[in-house]
Amino acid sequence: MLPHDAAGDAQGSSATAAPDSPAGAPPAGDSAGAPAAGAAFARLYGEPLLKLPNDLYIPPDALEIFLEAFEGPLDLLLYLIRRQNFNILDIPMAQVTLQYLKYVDQIRLSNLELAAEYLLMAAMLIEIKSRMLLPQRPHDIEIEAEDPRAELVRRLLEYEQIKLAAYDLNAVPQVDRDFVRTQVFIEQSLVPVWPDVSPADLQAAWRGLMKRATLKQHHRISREELSVREHMTMILRRLQSQRFVEFADLFDVAGGVPVLVVNFVAMLELAKETLIEITQAEPFAPIYVRLAYSPA
Structure with missing residues (x-):
C-alpha cells in the first residue's frame, strides 16, 4: 500500500556499482551480467x-x-x-x-x-x-x-x-488485446470485384447520355399550310350546334402551336366581322364564345 524506495530495500546487498560507472551498467569485472556479443x-x-x-x-x-x-x-x-x-x-x-x-x-x-x-x-x-x-x-x-x-x-x-x-x-474480450482478427490473403485475380453503382450515379449517367443525344439530333422543319378561312368555318360550325362554348374548348392542344395560333387568329377575325361574341359574366370568370345575335 505504501511507496518504498528500491534503494532502501537493497540495503545489505554486497554488490555495488562503481562510482564512475554509468547508472544501470554492470561492474567492470562482472562478465556474467553482460550481454553476449551482438x-x-x-x-x-x-x-x-x-x-x-x-x-x-x-x-x-x-x-x-x-x-x-x-x-x-x-x-x-x-x-x-x-x-x-x-x-x-x-x-x-x-x-x-x-x-x-x-x-x-x-x-x-x-x-x-x-x-x-x-x-x-x-x-x-x-x-x-x-x-x-x-x-x-x-x-x-x-x-x-x-x-x-x-x-x-x-x-x-x-x-x-x-x-x-x-x-x-x-x-469483455477486446480486439488486439485478447484476440486478433483473422486475416486471410486471397489472390485478387480469383475474386471478381464488381463496381458498386448507386441509383444516383446511374441517373446522372443517363441524364448525360440524353444531353449528348439532344446536342447531336437534327431539327427538321416541314412546311404546313394552314388556312385562316378554313378555321373560321370550323369555329362557326362548332358554335351552331351549341349556344355557348368555353374559350379553351375551341382549341385543339394536340394540334401543336402552329394550329393554335391560326385558330386564335381565325377567332379574332370572326369577332372583327361581328360574326361571334366573346363574353364574360364578371372579372376573372370563365370566357365564353357564342354566335352574334342577328335580328330576323
Missing part, C-alpha cells in the same frame, strides 16, 4: 540498442515500488473499509480516519502534489467525525437529524458501483 540490451523505437550510452541517467523516482496503487481518495477509503469488513452504512470514523491519515503522511514525504486531494478527503473525514461528537441541540432532538456520514456513504456506493462496472467492461 545481443541487444533493449530496443529503442524498434531499433536494437547494442551499447548503453555514457550519459544514461536514471532518476530516483524510477526506482520506487508501489505495493498498492489507488486511483484517488475514494478508492483508498473504499479499500480501507472493505479490507476490514466494515459496514459501509455504519463506518467507524475514528479507525478509518487514523488509517487514512497514516497513508497520507507517507505520500506527503514523496509527492506533495499527489497528497493534496488526499488531504482534502482527510479534512472531510475529520469534519464528519467532529460533527458526530458534537452534542445535539434541543430542537434537533425532536427532528431526526441527518447522519453526517450519509453524503460520504452515497459517494462511496456510487464509486464502487462504477468501479465494478469498469471491471466487468474490462473483462
Whole structure:
C-alpha cells in the first residue's frame, strides 16, 4: 500500500556499482551480467540498442515500488473499509480516519502534489467525525437529524458501483488485446470485384447520355399550310350546334402551336366581322364564345 524506495530495500546487498560507472551498467569485472556479443540490451523505437550510452541517467523516482496503487481518495477509503469488513452504512470514523491519515503522511514525504486531494478527503473525514461528537441541540432532538456520514456513504456506493462496472467492461474480450482478427490473403485475380453503382450515379449517367443525344439530333422543319378561312368555318360550325362554348374548348392542344395560333387568329377575325361574341359574366370568370345575335 505504501511507496518504498528500491534503494532502501537493497540495503545489505554486497554488490555495488562503481562510482564512475554509468547508472544501470554492470561492474567492470562482472562478465556474467553482460550481454553476449551482438545481443541487444533493449530496443529503442524498434531499433536494437547494442551499447548503453555514457550519459544514461536514471532518476530516483524510477526506482520506487508501489505495493498498492489507488486511483484517488475514494478508492483508498473504499479499500480501507472493505479490507476490514466494515459496514459501509455504519463506518467507524475514528479507525478509518487514523488509517487514512497514516497513508497520507507517507505520500506527503514523496509527492506533495499527489497528497493534496488526499488531504482534502482527510479534512472531510475529520469534519464528519467532529460533527458526530458534537452534542445535539434541543430542537434537533425532536427532528431526526441527518447522519453526517450519509453524503460520504452515497459517494462511496456510487464509486464502487462504477468501479465494478469498469471491471466487468474490462473483462469483455477486446480486439488486439485478447484476440486478433483473422486475416486471410486471397489472390485478387480469383475474386471478381464488381463496381458498386448507386441509383444516383446511374441517373446522372443517363441524364448525360440524353444531353449528348439532344446536342447531336437534327431539327427538321416541314412546311404546313394552314388556312385562316378554313378555321373560321370550323369555329362557326362548332358554335351552331351549341349556344355557348368555353374559350379553351375551341382549341385543339394536340394540334401543336402552329394550329393554335391560326385558330386564335381565325377567332379574332370572326369577332372583327361581328360574326361571334366573346363574353364574360364578371372579372376573372370563365370566357365564353357564342354566335352574334342577328335580328330576323
